[in-house]
Amino acid sequence: MTDTSSDLLIRTATEEDLPAIVAMLVDDPLGATRESPDDLTPYVAALKRLTDDPHQHVVVAVRAGRVVGTLQLTIVPGLSRKGSTRSIIEGVRVHADERGSGLGTRFIEWAIEQSRAENCSLVQLTSDVTRTDAHRFYERLGFTASHVGFKLQL
Numbered sequence: 001m002t003d004t005s006s007d008l009l010i011r012t013a014t015e016e017d018l019p020a021i022v023a024m025l026v027d028d029p030l031g032a033t034r035e036s037p038d039d040l041t042p043y044v045a046a047l048k049r050l051t052d053d054p055h056q057h058v059v060v061a062v063r064a065g066r067v068v069g070t071l072q073l074t075i076v077p078g079l080s081r082k083g084s085t086r087s088i089i090e091g092v093r094v095h096a097d098e099r100g101s102g103l104g105t106r107f108i109e110w111a112i113e114q115s116r117a118e119n120c121s122l123v124q125l126t127s128d129v130t131r132t133d134a135h136r137f138y139e140r141l142g143f144t145a146s147h148v149g150f151k152l153q154l
Helices: 015-026 041-051 103-117 132-140
Strands: 003-005 008-012 056-063 066-077 085-094 120-125
Touching (some): 015 041, 015 066, 041 056, 066 103, 085 103
Antiparallel strands (some): 008 056, 056 066, 066 085
């Protein structure tokens, strides 16, 4: 599951990538309140669970040997929509130095291509209601705001 286009490499994330991934998660107004680069232990355990599950794809975008983006793609078989499979894009982060470079577009296009390869009939994602720039970005890529999301903290 590696994609190379020009100088960008999209590949499966490894434990060695976690410091860069967590740094991108923290470099975000919402992530700054819930992430911590001080102890990578929970991230190591989470990445192990994810990499052990064939329906989970945690990837990084690498340019010039440096991790500059990350996302998680989850493949979800289902009964609805006549037993179709869908994918969910989560945890999209692009390094601050790369924003506006087209990396985000290439990254989401990769996730859509991978979803097609996995025979998904639908790609979905959620975005925090405060992320209006992200909403415009996803709409520009063809996504529609079709649902209202709910969550319950446990």
